Amino acid sequence: MARCIRMLLLSCLMTLLLTSCWSSQEIENLALYSGLALDVGEPAPIEKEFEAKGATYPKQNKVMATVQIVPVKTIGTNSQKQQDQKKPYINISGSGDSILEIFRQFSIRLDQPIIGHHLKVIVVSAELLKQQPIGNVMDFLLRDNDIRPSTMVFVSQGSAKATMESNIASEVPSFHIMGMLRNRSRTSKVLKPVTLSRLDSLIYSERSFMLQNLVTGGEEVELSGAGIIKGSSGKWIGTLNQTDTQCLAWIRNEGTAGTIKVNEGNNNVITYELEDMKSKVTPKVDGDDISFHVELSTEGRIIEVWNDQAPSSSHLNEEEVSQLIKKQLKDMTEESIRKLQKKYQTDVAGFGNRLAIKYPSVWRKVKDRWDEVFSDSEVTFSYELQITDFGSFIED
């Protein structure tokens, strides 16, 4: 009898386990956003209309957030005809003082709650980062539990909202930007992506860093150069061009591929394809003097040659060509370092890290004013170039 009652009680308890998904939400009823653009605060056009009718709340418009919602409804289920007419994404913008508050404001404009589990790309406009330190702007995104730390962060020259537009039908711009990063295997002009978790450490350590820059034109997006964020203020101070970015990626030993082109004379072009690129940064400390020596080494091939003379008489001399390329490389890298030291006075090339590893005690003394110390440090270069072949042509 007692056993019977016990079994009965147990089976009653078992029903508790059957409730299973307490917090389940149907994916069809959620607005997943895959991209987020942050701009300088000003009411979006639609918001202006709302506000004209008195639909507003107390705010100072510090930031405008645009989320790119990928409606699950339209993907896969609709007929081909409808997809042609409709873009596969919806952008919705709102302005306010707190990103979470803006997100919650979307809840009174949309029929579905927005959810950040699938956020892939965050684009922040340089203008906004001129006004606000990056730590403030990203704070919510770093704290939130939905948004994954694997989300990539970019900076945009011009409006960030514009990077979330595309004229290619059936393409979601935020996925497009993600896909472009894969081209790092072809060019070192694309920086190693800064994810939220890396950004977290960069902001916390108050060091200067680069974010991949996005430029828009004619509803197309280009990854072009890098925006510099000054560590001490957390603000955007300028942009490095594509060549600088390539050089810095090389110095930081993060590049894998790319090209060096030499213009010689009026119409002669020699293009060198980098197959392997390495760097070794050696810090030197002499009393209070800190200097760095950078050894850049590369292997590659001459893959394109334009020559005014007839092809038959245009034999390339390996030694000569190699000197030409080295000179070009020297100009490029020295110009980049000059820009960092003189124009921006920041170290975004990772020299500080090398010093911290090699001379921790020296680093401890200078780390609080590292950007200034770096600007006065001497940086020397040496280059090693190995031309492996000339494509499918034989030269001597």
Next chain:
Amino acid sequence: MFTRTDDKITTSQAVVFLTNTVLGAGILTMPRSITKAMQTPDAWIAILLGGLLIMPVILIMVKLCQQFPGQTIFQFSGRIIGHIPAKLVCLLLIFYFLVIGGFEIRVLAEVTLFFLLESTPMWAIVLPFIWAGTYLVSGGINAIARVYQVVFPITIFVLLLSYGVSLRLFDINHLRPVLGEGFLPIFAGLKSSILIYAGCEVVLTIVAFMQHPGQAVKAMLGGIAIPFGLYLLTAIVVIGGLSIDTVITSTWPTLDLIRSFEVTGFFVERLEFPLMVIWLMQMFCNFCSFFYQASLGISQLFKLSIQPVIFALVPVIFLSAMAAKSIQDIFAVGDAIGMMSIGLFLLVTVPLLLIWLLRKKGDQIHG
């Protein structure tokens, strides 16, 4: 597999029992707690040292237990220091087991709430786990050990798989410079790196249940070596993958490491969900160990039958789990548990062994 009716466990079961008792929530927060105290990337050195320190501690506990074959601390402490003081000491130990049991289940619920089931009420997560634990614990040490044997390989496999895939973020420069600030930070981190072994007091009872008590030293050292190795690996992988600046600011650094990448094309793109779900089992095992120890203690101390004690402890565990108000409270409890663990060792284990050795010597002289 045959069902044993005697309350004995094999040597390998004893190893897994200790591992599954110690290895739990600590792995999720440990890189932060150590790095925060040290401010250098040398957490792994602190863990190495901590491991070297914990080994003799375990050895002392085993040696103490081996003096009384087949008896747990709740039974033999009376023979060393008399009944009243022994009761007090054991009650302290039982209280400790109840707090740490509640803590484990609370952390389990906390992680689940934050990452998996956002709007589920706390009690709805805590209660089923306590009930399931009650069922398991009432099966006795043999049932528990067998569940551990099943759970252990699964959890370790998923953990190692997640770490393996996370190596794509690994950068050796995040772990450099080694000893850049000298040895001083290591000592700052040493406290945290010993606290992660809190709960190893179960050695004081499981040795009594071993089928071959002669192998207790080997088994218990093995049981602590597994968490030690995994802690070391965790510190290296997490700090190497995220850098100390991220680790310090992150509440659950180990989970954040796994959340920092996506494995496109793998059968699960995001490994944090499998890891979290599987790791819940590990934390459940922790909880069951402590729940069992507490019930065993009360039943042996007051000569009660264990079943009613287990049921009576359910509300106590529940309260102990729900007492903390915020995540800060929980981490404060975690720290307190670590301190209690050290305190118990210094105030209970060591004196007990010393007094016993003195008395034995006295007996030999006078006998």
